[in-house]
Amino acid sequence: MRLYERLAAAARSNLPIPDKGQKVVGGGGGAGDPEPLAQPVGDDEQLSPVLVVTRDDAERGDESVQDLLNRLDERGWFSNSSSTSADLEAVAEPEHKQKIPKIIHATWKTDTVPVRWAEVRQGCIDLHPDYEFKLWSDAASRAFIAEHYPWFLSTFDGYTYPIQRADVIRYFVLHHFGGIYMDLDIGCRRNLDPFLYFDVILPATIPVGVSNDLMFAERGHPFMDLVIHNLITFDHSYGTNYPTVMFSTGPMFVSAVYGMWPKDVDEGVERQVRILPRRWYGKNAPVNEMHESYFDHFYGSSWHADDAGFITFLGKFGIALMYVGLGIVVLG
8 A cells, every 4th residue: 555545544444553653562552552662762672663654665646645635624634623622621630640740841942941930930830849841952852862872863963953953852752751842932821731641742733733932741652752853754845944944843733643643533432632822822912811821921932933024924824834745755
């Protein structure tokens, strides 16, 4: 079966298909029900089965590719709706199992955070005295990749823009440790414990897709497998810095991977990847819903928020570009 046919089959069945181009190892559960990992994940021997698109496997087939894209569209990939908000309204109860560890990750160029962001970060620390806070400098990030994910080091070093390395380290530390990733310009308004009882949470953003400035993930979750193992496939240049970064490592990349993630549709089956409603995310939320936000957004440390022109461009052409991006990946 050709790659695009496997992708289309995965979209139709809502199941990942272990097949050519991916390694199925370990004795744990499948992607739909992974067994808890006793140790942080760091090598291929511990990975859950995931669907990985490889450039070497890419073959042409316009009709099947279009079928895949249509199926992803039908499943709400391009929608900014917060249909999962009801799921997140469930308050954590004693009988529920905590899935996400109490770790908050952040990145910066060095080990010294500028005062303006240190104050924002301290506010989160004060609200979470029992959490571990990890700051990943450029040097620490490279050392981490070299030690735990050496297969990715050449790609990591080869990125043109430093922000690409700042993007990808968040995916790898969430895969390895689990926890919460937050950009330094995001502050905490409330304790985040209620979110720790879910598998993966991504915030909805405008004009299209999901953001990567705030991410929640269970350690070793198959969705994070999918993210890190598709980075090489998406490592394309799109002409200028903003499109290249957004689509190779940034929010549009995560949105594309989310589009590949099988969506559970059976009644009563819990969705593993949830979308954080804007009223709790805070960014771009209606004024009358801001009081419900768990976060403050100060703007400035996140490179992806700095170019209003490009955001406007995405608002007009974001969906079309997502189709183009997937076409490049699938067709090779």
